[in-house]
Amino acid sequence: MATPSDNVRTFTVGEDDDGIRLDRWFKRHLPDVSFNTVSRWARTGQLRIDGKRAAPGDRLETGQAVRVPPAEAAPAEGPGARPKRIVQPLTEDEQAFVQDMVLAKGRDWFMLNKPPGLATQGGTKTVQHLDRLLDGLADEDGQRPKLVHRLDKDTSGVLLVARSARAAGHFTKAFAGRTARKVYWAIITGVPSVEEGVIDAPLAKQPGTGGEKMHVDEENDLPAKTRYRLVDRAGNRAAWVELQPLTGRTHQLRAHMAAIGHPIVGDAKYGGAEAFLTGGISRKLHLHARRLKVEGLDGKPIDQTAELPPHFAESLATLGFDARAGDNLPLEIPDPAKSPETKAKRAAAHAKSMRKARKGERRARGGAKPAKGAARRK
Numbered sequence: 001m002a003t004p005s006d007n008v009r010t011f012t013v014g015e016d017d018d019g020i021r022l023d024r025w026f027k028r029h030l031p032d033v034s035f036n037t038v039s040r041w042a043r044t045g046q047l048r049i050d051g052k053r054a055a056p057g058d059r060l061e062t063g064q065a066v067r068v069p070p071a072e073a074a075p076a077e078g079p080g081a082r083p084k085r086i087v088q089p090l091t092e093d094e095q096a097f098v099q100d101m102v103l104a105k106g107r108d109w110f111m112l113n114k115p116p117g118l119a120t121q122g123g124t125k126t127v128q129h130l131d132r133l134l135d136g137l138a139d140e141d142g143q144r145p146k147l148v149h150r151l152d153k154d155t156s157g158v159l160l161v162a163r164s165a166r167a168a169g170h171f172t173k174a175f176a177g178r179t180a181r182k183v184y185w186a187i188i189t190g191v192p193s194v195e196e197g198v199i200d201a202p203l204a205k206q207p208g209t210g211g212e213k214m215h216v217d218e219e220n221d222l223p224a225k226t227r228y229r230l231v232d233r234a235g236n237r238a239a240w241v242e243l244q245p246l247t248g249r250t251h252q253l254r255a256h257m258a259a260i261g262h263p264i265v266g267d268a269k270y271g272g273a274e275a276f277l278t279g280g281i282s283r284k285l286h287l288h289a290r291r292l293k294v295e296g297l298d299g300k301p302i303d304q305t306a307e308l309p310p311h312f313a314e315s316l317a318t319l320g321f322d323a324r325a326g327d328n329l330p331l332e333i334p335d336p337a338k339s340p341e342t343k344a345k346r347a348a349a350h351a352k353s354m355r356k357a358r359k360g361e362r363r364a365r366g367g368a369k370p371a372k373g374a375a376r377r378k
Contacts, residue, residue: 157289
């Protein structure tokens with residue numbers, strides 16, 4: 001979020017921007033600032049992260065402060081002016097493609113079902129991406145929807161976009177504050193020994209990967225928690241799980257499942273050769289954002305599920321899973337302190353303490369009893 005100033009602007013990096021390159025952060029939040037301008041600001045020391053000089057390729061972390069110089073005036077038009085970047089309009093097929101993704105819509109939002117293989121945003125050598133296709137959902141005034149969170153390129157499923165700047169601010173806060181609830185479906189290799197639980201394993205960028213891969217790191221860590229539940233199993237070969245991220249780290253679900261020895265099927269980055277199954281199971285990533293629930297601007301809940309992509313649905317059928325068995329992981333996280341077992345134990349402890357207190361009071365009222373063997377007065 002920006003802190004207004006007459007000159008310098010300061011932005012705080014949100015959780016949804018954790019791990020993103022600085023130049024891509026500009027493309028997401030300040031699209032009018034060109035890459036050349038970002039590079040020049042970096043070379044001259046005007047661009048800083050937490051007070052230190054920054055480069056366009058630096059990776060951002062949640063909570064960091066990005067110092068941005070004042071906005072520059074648009075260059076004058078004329079014979080010597082630099083030509084403006086030409087944005088290619090969408091073809092009819094591209095417009096139909098993005099419109100077919102729409103699951104539901106409201107005054108302030110669209111819910112989309114992003115297919116696997118489509119990047120959420122553009123980058124180096126990434127020409128086709130969802131952010132570009134959103135032109136196909138522009139309103140009558142030409143205002144296009146805005147991204148407020150993202151999914152990995154190979155992850156499919158439900159994704160929310162805002163139809164106004166006000167709505168974008170509202171939903172961005174919901175995702176940053178973890179009030180938006182998300183449930184993913186995944187097929188994993190092997191079967192967890194514990195059918196339901198929380199993976200509490202801090203994550204950090206793995207050295208030597210350019211920030212493109214995460215690993216469990218207890219020392220230089222970012223807290224990361226994932227709730228999971230076993231839905232069904234195919235012997236000891238594979239399992240279908242529901243996953244709920246309780247934090248929003250880069251590649252969190254993929255890194256966590258690999259860390260407990262059960263990588264997501266098709267995830268070569270984190271599971272290597274062990275992430276693939278034989279017997280006609282697709283080699284694509286089997287991670288799907290099944291459900292998203294978030295509060296709208298009007299205070300009413302928006303709750304949407306997304307159908308599975310073909311390769312995922314086929315794998316479920318091949319492994320003998322019934323898709324109707326899913327959708328059972330509650331979105332609300334139970335508080336252990338409020339569980340029936342805990343309440344019963346507290347009630348028993350309270351009753352025991354009360355009995356002791358009453359027993360002490362009766363002894364005090366009755367006075368001290370004479371010791372055994374003591375002589376009695378005649």
